[in-house]
Amino acid sequence: MTKKIKSLLGIMMALAMILSAGFGSSKVLAAGGNGEIEVTGTTQGKSYSIYKIFDLTQSGENVSYTIAKEWEDFFTNGAGKEYIADKNNEQGNLNPIVVSGAVKYINITNENIADFAKAALGELNKESIKKTQTKKALGDSVTFSGLELGYYLVHPEGATDKADGQNSIVSLTSTTPKAEVKVKATYPTVEKKVDKPTADIGQELTYTLTSKVPDTTGYSKYTFKMKDTLSKGLTFISKPEEVTVTIGSDPIEEHVTKKINGQVLEVSFDMLQLQDKVGQTITITYKAKLNKDAVITDKANPNEVTLEYSNDPKDPESTDTTKDNEKVFTAKVIVNKVDGxxxxxxxGAKFKLKNDQGKYYKVDESTKEVTWVDKEEATEVETKIGTDGKATASFEGLAAGTYYLVETKAPEGYNLLTEEKVVEIKVTKENETVTAIIDGQATVENNSGVELPGVGGMGTTLFTILGGGVILIALFGLAKGKVKKGKELKI
Structure with missing residues (x-):
C-alpha cells in the first residue's frame, strides 16, 4: 500500500512539473487558437508550410506538451526517439512530456536543434503527416495566423538548403501573440554559359550548365530534370552520349539519363541515389553551332534551359521551375562602292575578305557555314546596285572582330585598290554581357585611271602632231645646214 501511495505521489509531482514547465528561452506564448507565426526572409512566389509536432495544453500560466498524434511513431519508433530522454540533463532545463503514459523529457537543445529539424523533415513524405497551413509568399514575409498552441516546424517548400537551428523550429505558448522565424532557405538554380558570345555560322560553341545536388530529405520521389532548348538558328553538334556530366570533379554515367529530341536536350537525375554528393556542383557540357537559319545582326540566337525540381514531399508530382538563357550573335561585313x-x-567591283589570322572567308552556299582558307579558295563577292541606289556586297555570318577587304577587280575604267580596307564588327555590352552586335560597314572609293591611246581616237591625232613636229625640226635643221654651206663657198 505504501508503494502505491509513493508511486501516485511521484506521478503527481511529475504532472506538476509538466504543468509548470515551458520551453525555456525558445518559447513564444499566445492564447490558444490565436497563435501567429511570421516567416521573414521569404522568396516571392514560393510556398511555405508549417507542421505541428507537439500539442500544448494550458492551465492558467502552466503549460504541458504532448506529442501530436501523427508524430507519435516518429518519436516512439523512428528518428525522433533520440530526442526524447528518460532523464533530465544536469542543468535540469529539459521540458517534461508524457510518452505512452510515462514521463520523459524533450531533449531538443540549441546544440542539436538543426539535426532535429532535418530528422523531422525526413517524415514529411509520410501520408500520416499533415500540413497545418500552407501559404505562398507575396513578398519578403508570410504570416500564419489562427494557430493552436504547440511546437511547429516551418518548411520552405522546394528549398534544398534549409534554415539552421531554431530558424526552422518555433514554439507557441501563452504570453506573447507572435513568433518570428527568419528563413535562410535557398532553392535549386541553374546557370547557363557559352564560350563565345559571337560566332561565325558553323563555328563550334561550347555550352555549360551548372547546378548543385539538392538535399532531398523528406522526399520518397524527387524530380530533377534540365531541358535545354535551342532556337531555330542553332544545331546540336554533340550526340547524347557525347554530352558530359560531372558532379564535383567526377564524371558520372549512373543515375543520369541524357537524350536529344530535335532542338531539346534533356538531362534527368535520380537524386535520391546521389545524396552522398549533396551540395556538390553539377556540370553539364555540350557543343552546338549556328546554322543557316541563324538570325544575323538584328537579334540574338538564344537558347534557354529550364530546371524542373520537386517542391513538396507530400505531393510527388508537384514541381517548380527555374530558368536561365544565353545568346549568341552573328553579323556581316558590308562594302559600299563609290566613285572617289x-x-x-x-x-562590278569584286572583293575577298581576310581575317586577322591572314585567312580568307569562304561560305558554303547550301549550309551558309563559314570557313577560313587560303586566298585562292576564298569566296569572292561583287558589288551590285540595289533598290536604295547603292552598290554593295556583303560577307555574312561573322563573329565580332577586325577584318580586311581586299579588292580583286575594280569597276570598268577604274584603278584597282592597292591597299586593304580595314573594317570592324563591334558589340555593345552591359555588365560585361554582350547585348547587341553591329555590322562592319566600309565605304570604298575608286578613282578612274588616265585613258590610254586607242586606234582612231585622240591618240592618233597626238602621234600625227608629234610626228609632224619632228619632221619640221628636221627640215629646219637641214635648211640651216645648206645656208651655212653656201656662205662658206662664197668666201
Whole structure:
C-alpha cells in the first residue's frame, strides 16, 4: 500500500512539473487558437508550410506538451526517439512530456536543434503527416495566423538548403501573440554559359550548365530534370552520349539519363541515389553551332534551359521551375562602292575578305557555314546596285572582330585598290554581357585611271602632231645646214 501511495505521489509531482514547465528561452506564448507565426526572409512566389509536432495544453500560466498524434511513431519508433530522454540533463532545463503514459523529457537543445529539424523533415513524405497551413509568399514575409498552441516546424517548400537551428523550429505558448522565424532557405538554380558570345555560322560553341545536388530529405520521389532548348538558328553538334556530366570533379554515367529530341536536350537525375554528393556542383557540357537559319545582326540566337525540381514531399508530382538563357550573335561585313570624286555608286567591283589570322572567308552556299582558307579558295563577292541606289556586297555570318577587304577587280575604267580596307564588327555590352552586335560597314572609293591611246581616237591625232613636229625640226635643221654651206663657198 505504501508503494502505491509513493508511486501516485511521484506521478503527481511529475504532472506538476509538466504543468509548470515551458520551453525555456525558445518559447513564444499566445492564447490558444490565436497563435501567429511570421516567416521573414521569404522568396516571392514560393510556398511555405508549417507542421505541428507537439500539442500544448494550458492551465492558467502552466503549460504541458504532448506529442501530436501523427508524430507519435516518429518519436516512439523512428528518428525522433533520440530526442526524447528518460532523464533530465544536469542543468535540469529539459521540458517534461508524457510518452505512452510515462514521463520523459524533450531533449531538443540549441546544440542539436538543426539535426532535429532535418530528422523531422525526413517524415514529411509520410501520408500520416499533415500540413497545418500552407501559404505562398507575396513578398519578403508570410504570416500564419489562427494557430493552436504547440511546437511547429516551418518548411520552405522546394528549398534544398534549409534554415539552421531554431530558424526552422518555433514554439507557441501563452504570453506573447507572435513568433518570428527568419528563413535562410535557398532553392535549386541553374546557370547557363557559352564560350563565345559571337560566332561565325558553323563555328563550334561550347555550352555549360551548372547546378548543385539538392538535399532531398523528406522526399520518397524527387524530380530533377534540365531541358535545354535551342532556337531555330542553332544545331546540336554533340550526340547524347557525347554530352558530359560531372558532379564535383567526377564524371558520372549512373543515375543520369541524357537524350536529344530535335532542338531539346534533356538531362534527368535520380537524386535520391546521389545524396552522398549533396551540395556538390553539377556540370553539364555540350557543343552546338549556328546554322543557316541563324538570325544575323538584328537579334540574338538564344537558347534557354529550364530546371524542373520537386517542391513538396507530400505531393510527388508537384514541381517548380527555374530558368536561365544565353545568346549568341552573328553579323556581316558590308562594302559600299563609290566613285572617289562624285560618290556615284559603282557596281562590278569584286572583293575577298581576310581575317586577322591572314585567312580568307569562304561560305558554303547550301549550309551558309563559314570557313577560313587560303586566298585562292576564298569566296569572292561583287558589288551590285540595289533598290536604295547603292552598290554593295556583303560577307555574312561573322563573329565580332577586325577584318580586311581586299579588292580583286575594280569597276570598268577604274584603278584597282592597292591597299586593304580595314573594317570592324563591334558589340555593345552591359555588365560585361554582350547585348547587341553591329555590322562592319566600309565605304570604298575608286578613282578612274588616265585613258590610254586607242586606234582612231585622240591618240592618233597626238602621234600625227608629234610626228609632224619632228619632221619640221628636221627640215629646219637641214635648211640651216645648206645656208651655212653656201656662205662658206662664197668666201
Amino acid at each position: 570624286k562624285d560618290q556615284k555608286a559603282l557596281e
